[in-house]
Amino acid sequence: HITASKIPISQFKSAIASTELGKEYKITNMFDGKLNTAWVEGAKGTGIGETITIELKPGTYVDGVRIINGYMKSKESYENNARIKTIRLSYLVRTNNKSEWITEDVDLADLPFDSKKAADQNSIYLLSQQIGQIDQEVSKIKLTILSTYPGKKFADTCVSELIVLK
Numbered sequence: 362h363i364t365a366s367k368i369p370i371s372q373f374k375s376a377i378a379s380t381e382l383g384k385e386y387k388i389t390n391m392f393d394g395k396l397n398t399a400w401v402e403g404a405k406g407t408g409i410g411e412t413i414t415i416e417l418k419p420g421t422y423v424d425g426v427r428i429i430n431g432y433m434k435s436k437e438s439y440e441n442n443a444r445i446k447t448i449r450l451s452y453l454v455r456t457n458n459k460s461e462w463i464t465e466d467v468d469l470a471d472l473p474f475d476s477k478k479a480a481d482q483n484s485i486y487l488l489s490q491q492i493g494q495i496d497q498e499v500s501k502i503k504l505t506i507l508s509t510y511p512g513k514k515f516a517d518t519c520v521s522e523l524i525v526l527k
Contacts, residue, residue, distance in 0.1 A: 372417055376392065388413065399433070401432070407506075411506050412506075413504040428520060428522070429521040436474045442512040442515050447507040450464070451505070453500045467492045486524070
């Protein structure tokens, strides 16, 4: 629903990627609100099996997760790098004093690069795709790359933004 807003990173205990392609493409790029930066996995190939794990402070309720797939810096950056095709989204939820994982696999559309939206910082929400919807207290969110759309030039898989909603 449209009333959802972004959970500030001050509610994150940690955000860890299984790999990063050097200092320039670190995990924090996914939470900076900028389309000209991205997290790029640093594994060989397209990063199948690579993970992003976000630990949230106690009492954090999550409404859903949205993703801006690919490297949105430019049309070339977007098309030259791989993008996530299927992602496994897992939430560690707290119910009745116990924690349990809720997991779903989500297919992402391979959207064409939209230079008009990419040039407008206010369209971050419009560029993002909903990958999960939940309305519970969540202590961890784990994303796993299951398959990718190939880049024209590079095997590296990129994510420009990850938006956790409350």
